[in-house]
Amino acid sequence: MSKMNILLITALLPIAAACGGDDPTPTPSPEPGGGGGGSSVTDVRPVKSSLIVDLSTDKAVYNPGETVHFTASQVLSGTKVRYRHGAEVIAEVDAAAQWDWVTPTTDFTGYMVELYKPTTAGEDMIYGTIAVDVSSDWTRFPRYGFVATFDDSKLPEGVIESEMEYLNRCHINGVQFQDWHWKHHWPLGGTREAPLDVYTDIANRTVHRSVVERYIAVQHAYGMKSIFYNLCFGVLNDAAADGVKAQWGLFKDTNHNDQDGHFLPSSWKSDIYLVDPANDEWLAYLGERNDDVYAVLDFDGYQIDQLGYRGDRYDYHGVKVNLPQAYGKFIAYMKNLHPGKRLVMNSVGSYGAQNIASSGCVDFCYNEMWDQEAEFKSLHDVIRANDTYSNHSLRTVFAAYMNYGKSGSKGEFNTPGVLLTDAVMFALGGSHLELGDHMLGSEYFPNNNLSMPQELRTGIIRYYDFMTAYENLLRGTDTSSEVATAITCTDPSLKLTFSAWPPKQGNIVTYSRNVGNSRVINLLNFRNVDDMSWRDYNGDRRAPALALDIPVSVTVSTPVTRVWVATPDYHGGAVQELAFTLSGNTLTFTVPQLRYWTMIVIE
Numbered sequence: 001m002s003k004m005n006i007l008l009i010t011a012l013l014p015i016a017a018a019c020g021g022d023d024p025t026p027t028p029s030p031e032p033g034g035g036g037g038g039s040s041v042t043d044v045r046p047v048k049s050s051l052i053v054d055l056s057t058d059k060a061v062y063n064p065g066e067t068v069h070f071t072a073s074q075v076l077s078g079t080k081v082r083y084r085h086g087a088e089v090i091a092e093v094d095a096a097a098q099w100d101w102v103t104p105t106t107d108f109t110g111y112m113v114e115l116y117k118p119t120t121a122g123e124d125m126i127y128g129t130i131a132v133d134v135s136s137d138w139t140r141f142p143r144y145g146f147v148a149t150f151d152d153s154k155l156p157e158g159v160i161e162s163e164m165e166y167l168n169r170c171h172i173n174g175v176q177f178q179d180w181h182w183k184h185h186w187p188l189g190g191t192r193e194a195p196l197d198v199y200t201d202i203a204n205r206t207v208h209r210s211v212v213e214r215y216i217a218v219q220h221a222y223g224m225k226s227i228f229y230n231l232c233f234g235v236l237n238d239a240a241a242d243g244v245k246a247q248w249g250l251f252k253d254t255n256h257n258d259q260d261g262h263f264l265p266s267s268w269k270s271d272i273y274l275v276d277p278a279n280d281e282w283l284a285y286l287g288e289r290n291d292d293v294y295a296v297l298d299f300d301g302y303q304i305d306q307l308g309y310r311g312d313r314y315d316y317h318g319v320k321v322n323l324p325q326a327y328g329k330f331i332a333y334m335k336n337l338h339p340g341k342r343l344v345m346n347s348v349g350s351y352g353a354q355n356i357a358s359s360g361c362v363d364f365c366y367n368e369m370w371d372q373e374a375e376f377k378s379l380h381d382v383i384r385a386n387d388t389y390s391n392h393s394l395r396t397v398f399a400a401y402m403n404y405g406k407s408g409s410k411g412e413f414n415t416p417g418v419l420l421t422d423a424v425m426f427a428l429g430g431s432h433l434e435l436g437d438h439m440l441g442s443e444y445f446p447n448n449n450l451s452m453p454q455e456l457r458t459g460i461i462r463y464y465d466f467m468t469a470y471e472n473l474l475r476g477t478d479t480s481s482e483v484a485t486a487i488t489c490t491d492p493s494l495k496l497t498f499s500a501w502p503p504k505q506g507n508i509v510t511y512s513r514n515v516g517n518s519r520v521i522n523l524l525n526f527r528n529v530d531d532m533s534w535r536d537y538n539g540d541r542r543a544p545a546l547a548l549d550i551p552v553s554v555t556v557s558t559p560v561t562r563v564w565v566a567t568p569d570y571h572g573g574a575v576q577e578l579a580f581t582l583s584g585n586t587l588t589f590t591v592p593q594l595r596y597w598t599m600i601v602i603e
Contacts, residue, residue: 003037003144003385009261013025017185027542034432037225040579045122045124045577046124046580047123047571047575048123048124048125049126049127049570050125050126051126051128051129051572052074052127053076053079053128053129054072054073055070055072055073055113055130056069056070057069057071057130057132059168059179059410060133060168060171060173060222060223061133061135061173061223062132062135063103063136064103064104064105064134064136065102065103065105066134067100067102068100068101069098070098070099070101071097073408074097074487074516075095075096075097076095076117077116078117079094079115079116079127080095080096080116081094081099081113081114081115082113083101083111083112083142084110084112084469084479085110086601087562087577088371089547090111090345093338095115101113103132103134104134107134108134108135108136108137108140108404108476109134109472110133110141110468110469110470110472111133111134112129112131112465112470112573112574112575113131113132114129114574116126121574121579123558125569126574128335129469129571129572129573131468131469131573132467132468133171133471135172135173138223138224138225139364141173141395141431141468141471142173142363142395142431143171143173143174143431143467143468144175144176144366144397144433145172145174145175145436146175146176146177146433146435146440147175147176147180147215147436148436148437148446149172149601150187150205150206150208150215151211151213152208152210152211153459155211159560160211160215164218164219165599167222167436168224169461169462170435170461170464171464171465171467171468172224172464173223173225174213174224174227174300174342175215175225175226175436176227176303176344176433177212177215177229177299177455178229178445178446179201179203179205179445180207180212180228180229181201181207181228182196182199182201182207183202183238183241183269184202184231184235184236185234185244185285185286185289186289187228187289187293188292188293188296188297189207189209189292191292192296194293194529195209196209197209197210200269202236202264202268202269202270203265203269203446204267204268204269209297210282212297213298216298217359217411224299225301225342226299227300227301227302227344228293228297228301228303229305230302230303230304231304231305232286232304232327232345233274233275233277233278233330234262234273235271235272235275236269237271238395245281245421246567247281247316247467248275249273250277250280250313250314251313251315251316252311252314253314254318256312256316256317256318258587259273260273260274260310261273261274262274276315276316276321276326277326277329278326278330279367280322283330283333284428287333287334290334290337290338291337296337299341300342301336301339301340301344301363302342303344304327304330304334304343304345305347306323306345306347308351308368309347309348309349310323324354324355325329327352327356328356328358329358329363329490331343331345332359333507336515343362344362344363344366344397345362346367346368347365347367348370349369349370349373350367350385353365354389355368355369355387356389357386358391364394365390365397366399367382367387367396367397368396368400369382369398369399369400372534374533374534376421376424376502376534377503379398379424379428379430380428380501380502382396382398382430383428384431384479390512395429395431396430396431397430397432398431398433399433399441400535401440401443402418402421402423402440402539403417403441403538404442404535404537406449406450407441407442407447407449407450408446409449409469410449411449411451411538412450412451412453412456413439413450413453413456413539414536414540414541415541415543416457416541416543417540417541418434418456418536419456420529420534420536420541420544421535421536422434422463423524423596424503425534426466426467426474426597427524427599428511429474429477429479431467433465438452439451439456452477465568465572466566469573470506470599473513473515473520474599476515477514477515481514481515482511482512483514483519484501484510484512485500485512485554486500486554486555487523487554488497488552488554489550489552490551490552490553491550491551494550495546496508496547496550498510498552500512504526505526505529505531505532506527506528507526508525509523509526510523510524517603518602519556520599521598521599521600521601522597522598523594523597523599523600524597525544525594525596525597527544527545527547528545529541529542530542543595543597544595544596547593547594548592548593549590549592550591551588551589551590552590552591553586553587553588554586554587555585555587556582556602560582561603562577562601562602562603563577563578563587563589563600563603564577564601564603565578565592565598565599565601566601567593567594567598567599569595569596569597569598570592570595578591
C-alpha cells in the first residue's frame with residue numbers, strides 16, 4: 001500500500017520553482033504604480049525568501065490563551081520570529097530550536113508566524129512560516145481530512161503517527177473515518193458488551209478495532225476531532241437477522257416489490273439496500289446502533305451520507321417519500337439523541353442541500369461535487385446557496401475529487417490542477433476534503449492509486465498555512481460582504497486583462513469582500529487555462545502564466561492607510577507591504593507576483 005511520505009520536508013521549495021523555471025523570489029518594485037500628486041507610502045520593507053527552515057506546532061488548533069509549542073528544523077544566526085494577525089505584528093522574539101507562545105484570548109482568529117532576518121539591504125529574508133488557528137470550536141473554520149485503511153498488517157509501526165503528523169502540519173482539525181464500519185445497519189463490529197477485535201468492511205477488507213482506536217487517540221492528541229462515516233439509510237443483505245424490518249424499506253414502486261439499492265461488485269460483502277430515513281422505527285434502531293459506537297469508540301460525531309437524487313421513491317405502504325424532508329428529520333433525530341456530538345451530512349450534487357443546511361443541526365455544509373457542478377463557477381454557486389440556506393451561519397467543505405479520470409490506475413496528481421482548484425475554493429471561503437492517509441482522488445476513499453509529487457506536498461502545506469493564517473479575511477464573513485472590485489493594469493504592454501467574478505478564461509479574475517475596514521481582493525490566475533472545470537479530469541492542466549510586477553489602479557471611496565499582499569505561492573505566504581499612491585479616488589500600486597493566487601488587502 002502506497003503511503004504519503006509525511007516526514008517534514010527538510011527544504012521546502014517555493015512552489016513556483018517546482019512548477020516551472022521562473023525566479024521564485026522576485027523583488028517587489030519599490031515604486032508605486034500610477035500618478036503623482038497624492039499621498040504616498042514608500043517606507044515599506046521588500047520581502048525575499050529562502051524557505052529552508054521547517055516549522056511545526058504541537059496541535060492543529062488551539063483554544064484562546066493556550067500555549068503553542070513550536071519546533072524549528074534549524075536555527076540560523078540573527079533570525080527572529082514574529083506573530084502577525086493580518087499585517088499587524090502582535091509580538092516578536094528571537095528564534096530558537098523550540099519555543100512557546102501563549103495565544104491571545106481572542107477566539108476564532110488566525111495568525112501567521114514568520115521566521116525572518118532583517119538584512120542590510122533593507123529587506124526581510126523569510127526563512128520559514130507556519131499558521132496558527134485559535135478557535136474554541138473547530139467547525140467555525142473546518143479543515144476536514146479523512147482516513148480509510150484500518151488493517152494493522154498494512155500499517156507498519158509509526159505510519160499512523162506519521163500520517164497524522166502531516167495532517168497536523170496542514171492544520172486539519174477534523175477527520176472523517178471512511179469504511180471503518182462492520183455493516184451499514186450495524187456499524188460497530190460486534191456489540192458494546194463484546195466488540196470484535198477484527199472484522200471486515202463492505203469491501204471485505206480487514207479492519208482492526210485497535211487501528212481505529214489508535215487513529216482516534218493520535219488525532220485527539222493533536223486537537224483534531226474524529227468523525228465516523230455511515231449512510232443514513234443503508235442495510236446489508238443480512239439485515240433481517242439483525243432486526244431490520246422489511247416494512248422500513250424504500251422502494252421504486254408503490255407495491256413494495258422493488259427495493260431501492262446501491263449495487264456493488266460481487267466480491268464485496270453485500271449490496272446496499274435502502275430504507276426510509278424518516279421511518280420512526282428505523283430512526284430508533286439506527287440510533288441504538290450509534291449508541292453502541294459511542295459506547296465503545298471515542299468518536300466526536302457522525303458524518304451522514306446519502307446517494308443523491310433517486311427519482312420517485314415510496315415507503316412500504318406506497319406513500320411517496322420526500323427524501324430531502326426525510327433527511328431533515330433524520331438529522332434532527334440524531335442531534336437530539338446525542339446533542340454533544342457533531343453532525344455533518346453530505347449533499348450529493350446539492351441534493352437536499354436546503355433541508356440539510358437549514359436543519360439547525362449540522363455543523364458545516366459538505367457538498368460532494370459531480371459532473372453537473374464541475375465548473376469553477378459552481379463552487380461559488382454552492383457556497384452562496386449554503387450561506388443562504390443556513391442563514392449565513394455555516395461554512396462549506398467540498399468533497400471534490402481531483403484528476404478523477406486518472407484515479408483508476410497508478411500515477412501522480414497534477415500539481416497545477418490541484419493548486420488552482422484549491423486557490424479558488426479557499427479564496428471563495430470554502431475548504432477541500434482531500435488530505436488523509438493519502439490524497440483523495442475518487443469517491444471510494446480507500447483508492448490510493450494517485451500519489452502526491454514532491455512539489456504538490458510542498459504546495460499543499462503552503463496553501464493550508466495560508467487558508468489558516470488568513471481565515472478571518474477569507475472565511476470570517478458571509479457572502480453578503482461580497483463586492484465587485486474593478487482593477488486595471490496601468491501598463492498596456494503587459495496585455496493583462498482583469499475581470500470580476502465569475503471566472504473568465506484567459507483573465508485575471510478578482511473575487512472581493514469587505515472585511516471590517518479592509519477591502520480583500522483575491523486575484524485568481526486563469527491565463528492560459530484551457531478549460532474552466534475545477535476537476536482537471538485528466539490531470540493535464542498547465543500552470544497559469546506567471547505575472548510579475550503588475551502596476552494596477554483601483555478606485556476607492558475611503559482613505560487608505562496600508563496596502564499589502566500575501567500569496568501561498570511565494571515567501572511562504574508572508575505579508576508583503578506595498579508602496580502606494582492615492583490621488584483623489586485612484587489608488588495605484590504594484591502587485592509583486594501572481595502565479596495561481598494573490599490576496600490584496602487595502603486597509
